[in-house]
Amino acid sequence: MNGAGGTPGGIGQFFIGLMLAVAGGWLLTNQVTVTTGGYWHLWGMNGFGLSLIPFILGTGLIFFNGKSIVGWLLLAAGLVIVFVGILSNLRIYFEPTSLFNTLLMLGLLAAGLGMMAASLRTRPAEKTKA
Template identity: 35%
Template sequence: MKGSGGTDGGVGLFFFGLLMVIGGIYFFFDSVRVTTGHAGILSGAMGGGGGRGRMIDTTSMGILFVPFFIGVFSLFVDARRKWAWWLTYIGLAFLAVEILSRIRFIVDTKLTHLLAMFVLIAAGCALIFRSYREQRRFTKPDDSRE
């Protein structure tokens, strides 16, 4: 029977490796916590840094909506204005950058569990790659030579 990559055998090895990789990735993603609330790139730059160069939260987040608001207003007045479309896109880009820059990922797991996840992923990938090689059949030694 032809298996992975057209070689003999290796189908079981491939699927076992795939199962290990999927399990390791699932356990890794299951241990990641997502939080927000820190200063974003744009709002942190607007809020100053207290003189130490670090970003702080600011209450001036509304300023990021101004380009978007003006762009949408202008589009409802006359949708043929190219600058209004560009201003709307730029306003959306500002908002997207601010939202994405506020997201923080925290891996909340024990070191032993993290190592087990990495072993599952690495070993699974190795089994998948190994399944593409020709599989040798292990046979009993021939007793007739004695």
């Protein structure tokens, strides 16, 4: 029977690592506050509407001709512009916590990811005594 990642064994280690990583990740993200930084500004004016122009043009071209390469490129560019614009306007704050809690969160996350990676590694065959 193959284990984690098609390697022999390691299923138990993988799931223990997954539980540790999930616990550490949850504790870490629980200490983070995310807010918006305001509106998109372009020359002092709200620029969000302008960022939608490639998206709208691409969508229109795709509905006119589904094989339009220009339409697909404009749609993709419009989605990237909106996604990057949203991410660039986020403000992320790490809430004050104790050093112990921070080390616990990061330690659980690192230990879990390390155990998961180790479980996927191919192990050398065990030597048998003759």
